[in-house]
Amino acid sequence: MRAGILRSPSPLPGFGLSFGIMMAALSVVVLLPIMALVGRGVMIGPAELWEMVGTRRIRAALALSFRAALVASLFNLVFGLVLAWVLVRYRFWGRRLIDAAIDLPFALPTAVAGIALTALYAPNGALGQMLTPLGIKVAYTEFGIWLALIFIGLPFVVRTVQPVIEEIDREVEEASATLGASRAYTLRRVILPMLAPALLTGFALALARSVGEYGSVIFIAGNLPFKTEIAPLLIVIRLEEYNYDAATAIGLAMLLISFAMLLVINIIQIWSRRRIGDV
Amino acid sequence: MLLTIQIGSHVLAQGTFIRRLDDGQIEIDAGNRRMVGRPIASGWHPKAMTKVRDGAFRKTFSRISLRRGVVAALTSLGLTFGVVMPASAQEDTEILNVSYDPTREFYRQYNELFSAWWESEGHAPVTLRQSHGGSGGQARAVIDGLEATVVTLALSADISAIAERTGKIPEDWQSRLPHNSSPYTSTIVFLVRDGNPLGIEDWDDLARDDVAVITPNPKTSGGARWNFMAAWAWAMEEYDGDEAQARAYLGTLFRNVPVLDTGARGATNTFVQRGIGDVLLAWENEAFLALAEQGDGAFDIVVPSVSMLAEPPVTLVDGNITSERQRAVAEAYLEHLYRPEAQALALQNYYRAWDTSAASQEDIARFPEVTRLSIDDFGGWAEVQPTFFGDGGVFDQIYEEQ
Numbered sequence: 001m002r003a004g005i006l007r008s009p010s011p012l013p014g015f016g017l018s019f020g021i022m023m024a025a026l027s028v029v030v031l032l033p034i035m036a037l038v039g040r041g042v043m044i045g046p047a048e049l050w051e052m053v054g055t056r057r058i059r060a061a062l063a064l065s066f067r068a069a070l071v072a073s074l075f076n077l078v079f080g081l082v083l084a085w086v087l088v089r090y091r092f093w094g095r096r097l098i099d100a101a102i103d104l105p106f107a108l109p110t111a112v113a114g115i116a117l118t119a120l121y122a123p124n125g126a127l128g129q130m131l132t133p134l135g136i137k138v139a140y141t142e143f144g145i146w147l148a149l150i151f152i153g154l155p156f157v158v159r160t161v162q163p164v165i166e167e168i169d170r171e172v173e174e175a176s177a178t179l180g181a182s183r184a185y186t187l188r189r190v191i192l193p194m195l196a197p198a199l200l201t202g203f204a205l206a207l208a209r210s211v212g213e214y215g216s217v218i219f220i221a222g223n224l225p226f227k228t229e230i231a232p233l234l235i236v237i238r239l240e241e242y243n244y245d246a247a248t249a250i251g252l253a254m255l256l257i258s259f260a261m262l263l264v265i266n267i268i269q270i271w272s273r274r275r276i277g278d279v
Numbered sequence: 280m281l282l283t284i285q286i287g288s289h290v291l292a293q294g295t296f297i298r299r300l301d302d303g304q305i306e307i308d309a310g311n312r313r314m315v316g317r318p319i320a321s322g323w324h325p326k327a328m329t330k331v332r333d334g335a336f337r338k339t340f341s342r343i344s345l346r347r348g349v350v351a352a353l354t355s356l357g358l359t360f361g362v363v364m365p366a367s368a369q370e371d372t373e374i375l376n377v378s379y380d381p382t383r384e385f386y387r388q389y390n391e392l393f394s395a396w397w398e399s400e401g402h403a404p405v406t407l408r409q410s411h412g413g414s415g416g417q418a419r420a421v422i423d424g425l426e427a428t429v430v431t432l433a434l435s436a437d438i439s440a441i442a443e444r445t446g447k448i449p450e451d452w453q454s455r456l457p458h459n460s461s462p463y464t465s466t467i468v469f470l471v472r473d474g475n476p477l478g479i480e481d482w483d484d485l486a487r488d489d490v491a492v493i494t495p496n497p498k499t500s501g502g503a504r505w506n507f508m509a510a511w512a513w514a515m516e517e518y519d520g521d522e523a524q525a526r527a528y529l530g531t532l533f534r535n536v537p538v539l540d541t542g543a544r545g546a547t548n549t550f551v552q553r554g555i556g557d558v559l560l561a562w563e564n565e566a567f568l569a570l571a572e573q574g575d576g577a578f579d580i581v582v583p584s585v586s587m588l589a590e591p592p593v594t595l596v597d598g599n600i601t602s603e604r605q606r607a608v609a610e611a612y613l614e615h616l617y618r619p620e621a622q623a624l625a626l627q628n629y630y631r632a633w634d635t636s637a638a639s640q641e642d643i644a645r646f647p648e649v650t651r652l653s654i655d656d657f658g659g660w661a662e663v664q665p666t667f668f669g670d671g672g673v674f675d676q677i678y679e680e681q
Contacts, residue, residue: 056679057675057678057679118553119552119553122553122554122555123553123554123555124553124554125553139553140537140538140555218541222537222538222539223496223538223539223540223541224536224537224538224539225539225675225678226678233541236499236541237496237498237499238670239419240415240416240419240498240499241498241668241669241670242419242422242440242444243670246670
């Protein structure tokens, strides 16, 4: 089927050229680096790889990275939906300003975000000073990691959900109301199913981004082994030891787990589409 | 982001942006190696542009073969961002000094001193550049292709790693210059809050329940490895060489560490700016610098009973030398570090230099007496590095045991 497409030109002109450019760009930016990683992994051999990621410390770091990414993305799923809803449905002073500010985490160097959050939430920082007497520690704990990941993941959810909310006709809600549905029922049975695919996509993007995040987290994490040491930091540590094989092993482990998680999200998406139809 | 830089007066190179150096120059990654030069603001030189594209495409397609597979594809990728080298090579001589974090201020002043002396000897002017970062990371940059003419790193293990992995430095490099190739030394001291409210006097206080200790991660920071070995030196003396007890002591000490930064400057910032911790284990020169910058009355320096003779060595990267003239300048650059005026400059920058003849009394009198053990007492870095800081070494074990 695919070979057939390649042989018989598409009715649209320019297929060969654009396909070539697409493949070249994709190879240079995405495929080759990943192939290099996988290739190195193959040369090391699966048994050695497994042994290298099987230590308690690496398992702890991987668990922390994925747990924190999951928590932060779940938070963003809820908070991002509310934010997108408010921005689309209501008109208020400063709306455009907030709308523009959503993109800041994309633009800001993550190290700057990490340092700013640390300065705010450190025990002597503006917010940290208020939280410390209450016995709440944010900077240099796992909460700090959550915070940094929420910061960098938020725009993914908002920006994927926002256009879909804009597309929803208000008449749909009105129709639902005239048929006797309560507000909660309308939200649950009419609005959310329409938003589900976009929400899942945003969630998946935020999750994938948070798992590999390094720049902002190392400033706020404290980086203690078994407690606040994220997997990407462990990769850097292995590189500093010139232990490229172990770094490859952790990198591959992260790649595989991320792939599995994204696969599950995609399957849920397909299933939800079948159940409630494409939006 | 791809950037074009100019090296010397003719040479253009392109690559991805790595960092901006102190003197406004830019370091780029040109695929297979790193280069430093002046950024070209906008619009590439049309001739150079054509050359890049021609060369790149030809090389890309001639190199990709199934036989060589991914490796070749990656190599040709490197060549895509490769270098344009017109016929005339570099005209002026350049020295790139790849150093570690806290020497920033010292080498900035030393470069001026050396330039003035070199020109007064009747030589043509030279361009001196410096690059700073965590010692381990800098060593890795040189291994990965950063064209260092000389390296001046935090400990010999990092230079030995370059020698071992690239062969660009001979194995006996450390005997090429006096004092184990270390023109200046330092030691590890405690920086405590003003007035020393917790009464921290020596290493045993760091294991107390009420004390929070700040030190960077020995895996990524050269200074932190000296910190670790200083604590180990004290413990081995305290417990008459009982390794199990020394290990238990270090385990307790590191339980008191709330933040493990990746570099010495990061740890100093955590302690000074964030106000975390009661004591910072620091290079003596970093501690003095923090005092000088924060003004008196913010911190006190406490000198422990035992510490390390920290030797940050310097050497020539022979494999990166491109001309005899460059070699002559680079050798003079390192040898001149041992001259009285350079030694005085090191003392002024809070390093313990050897020759005090040209230094001011104030700079000499600053340093307190301290028993300093040599790393050779523990078998030298060649042995200490894998035993203590390698994968599964003593440092990993004390965390595993917690």
